[in-house]
Amino acid sequence: MTMLDKGPTYLEPGLFEGAPMRMLRGLKVHANTVSHARLVALEETFPKTRECLGHPEFNELCRDYIDYPGVTGFSLDQIGRKFAEFLDARLVADEIRDLVRVEWAWLESYHAAEAVPLELADLAGLSDAAVLDMEIVLHPSVRTIGFDAPPHEVLVSEAPGLANAAALMIVRPQEQVLMSPLDFAQLAATGYAAEPVRICNLLASLGELQDGTELLPTLISLIGTGAFIGLRGFQA
Incomplete structure (x- = not known):
């Protein structure tokens, strides 16, 4: 000016x-x-x-x-x-800044590239070996946000369980943007899958956390949210 x-x-x-x-x-x-x-x-x-x-x-x-x-x-x-x-x-205030981060992540997720999410039904009929050998990666719309302070009540009301969660995940597997609280194991899994990874290696990495994590429930819960896309070994 x-x-x-x-x-x-x-x-x-x-x-x-x-x-x-x-x-x-x-x-x-x-x-x-x-x-x-x-x-x-x-x-x-x-x-x-x-x-x-x-x-x-x-x-x-x-x-x-x-x-x-x-x-x-x-x-x-x-x-x-x-x-x-x-x-x-x-x-x-931290809670306001975190709210801004969530709203911006929501917008990024909404405008992210389209991709067909991996669904539990896609695993039906596959042998255990085929499932473990499947290569996956995070859906392009996934955003994860950690918090510097207790999440704002506005966010807690929209994502029940967030108050005690390790982070918040935002993803748009279909038309709707979804927000899901993550525990530490789920958050770690999203980090491991930031690059293409075979499911067997992802589970092995989670097992190395040695925190009593139940491996399959962690993976299944994330697949249920649409957090991954299938690469090698995946039939859309």
Whole structure:
């Protein structure tokens, strides 16, 4: 916004047509329009955060955030990418910052690439050896979020069990975005499957945790949420 700060004398001669003051007024109108569009985009990106903070405080934070380094270069659909980082710098409460992280992860999951999820029915009829040899990887829509503080009550109400969970998983296996609390074993499994892995190796890695984890129930619960896609050995 240097042109707006320094006035019409900053404009290079011949850059625009018309009197300098008229050009400056036009630039101000354009800047106000862009600023308003960014504020609206942030409201639409973080509706739960806006509701929890209240409109005045949320709006004030958003206006300051627009000037945060790097934000002006974001498209409207990416405008919220650094909002959690900004709130951290502003020392906003952990539960609010985590709520922002969840809302942003939800949006990323919603817009993630389509992929056919591995389902329990896909394993029916396969031998134990074939199941163990199957190669899987996380569904592209999976996002996992750990928490720096007890999760906000808004999240707990939408994902029962989250208050005592190790993390939250967000995934869109079909049309609907789902939120599922994860225990430590489930969270570890999503980490192991971030890259393609055979089921036998995934179970072996979980077994090395030596925390009494029941291996198959952990795997089955994640398959039930649509957290994986099948690669080698999988028939869609």
